[in-house]
């Protein structure tokens with residue numbers, strides 16, 4: 030091996046080991062946006078909390094389909110954020126907070142190495158936390174937990190630990206433990222050191238919360254019952270062995286837990302330190318052939334998201350690539366594995382919402398936005414050395430179905446173009462059969478809100494309005510030619526095909542499906558993703 034190659038590999042290994050790439054998952058309103066903003070505050074990327082909101086204001090002014098996010102208070106578009114902290118490079122990928130977009134969440138989670146699950150202390154596990162967590166579980170993702178909003182009255186933290194374990198089967202291992210009840214939150218015991226860290230509020234939480242290390246004797250005098258109760262609870266945690274355990278954390282069975290308040294910044298530093306100290310750095314990745322592809326191989330990465338028209342003034346198409354190995358240099362020519370064709374990376378950028386900066390170098394764990402990457406699709410691999418293919422990102426099983434027709438037939442061309450683009454982005458799946466053709470395809474989605482995004486974007490970006498009408502179908506299974514032939518003869522079942530040639534059998538009820546399965550156990554009726 031030449032010295033230059035060895036030095037290159039050392040650089041890649043060093044850069045990869047200082048990266049942490051993760052996503053935050055939470056039920057809407059649990060505090061994901063606030064926490065993201067406070068991470069930026071603690072990293073020094075912004076001087077005062079509040080800047081992200083100003084930033085998102087600018088962003089929405091430039092991108093009109095994000096209007097919908099603002100009106101609905103939900104995040105539809107995922108973005109990638111990079112900042113430095115304690116000599117590390119942190120990549121924080123945003124996930125949509127609503128369960129209807131859990132397929133997008135799944136794609137983002139394919140590109141991260143860990144997740145932070147944020148819970149509202151007053152509410153515990155909520156419906157959408159559950160759905161999003163299931164996505165983490167299906168990927169065996171290491172998850173850190175943050176119990177947020179401790180500044181407000183809420184539930185007993187011990188009870189919340191039980192709830193997490195009972196409802197999602199993840200065993201919390203608290204790293205920090207609250208001193209003071211929710212609503213009268215004073216600080217945390219750091220179980221790694223046994224020390225008490227007392228916080229002080231700052232005006233509107235705009236700057237970092239001052240911290241004071243207080244030894245146990247003084248804590249007992251100054252905090253009285255609040256301290257005694259916390260110390261007893263910590264003893265209990267020690268007794269039941271709820272301690273940080275790296276192997277079970279990395280395999281997604283236990284979850285290091287932190288308590289705090291994103292609003293007042295209490296506990297935010299501990300959580301961010303936890304991401305650096307406990308969450309894994311990028312490591313060798315599994316290929317489609319189930320081999321491990323080491324990080325010090327030449328550049329490789331995969332597309333986990335495609336998004337067109339994020340910025341109305343550019344009207345371009347952006348492919349988000351997670352780097353899996355090697356050193357990415359803007360301008361390098363790589364190979365597009367699916368087509369075998371060379372691909373130029375001249376227009377590479379970092380992406381925050383629709384804001385972009387040119388990116389010249391990237392390492393494992395980083396996210397690169399490739400502009401006008403028309404040929405790239407979700408799941409595609411790019412590589413610079415010997416050929417590698419990363420696993421495809423599976424589509425979710427659709428749960429809602431709707432027939433789409435252009436309202437204005439004279440705009441049929443625009444309707445078709447929009448349909449193709451939005452399907453490629455994975456906004457939803459478009460199913461067709463001989464009967465529907467392109468005039469009345471069936472749209473299949475995980476949640477109804479995907480239809481709203483589809484209709485909104487079709488109108489705003491492609492100038493075509495759509496009429497959506499209900500179908501009798503409620504469940505779909507993937508099928509093959511032989512089973513499809515049998516099923517076509519059965520009334521109430523419809524066989525349709527997606528763009529990639531996958532055949533779906535649509536049923537009016539799960540009971541009907543189950544009966545057919547029982548009567549014909551050899552038929553091919555597969556679930557798509559066991560999420």
Ligand code: G4P
Pocket residue numbers: 055056057058059060061062063064126177178179180181289290291292293
């Ligand atoms: P999300 O991205 O998960 O949807 O939640 P987001 O951060 O937008 O927070 C939702 C609401 O919860 C916001 O209040 C936010 O200020 C509040 N919040 C977040 N973290 C904490 C916390 O630690 N303690 C308390 N008490 N509140 C918290 P809002 O009134 O909806 O918005 P705003 O007017 O404050 O911006």
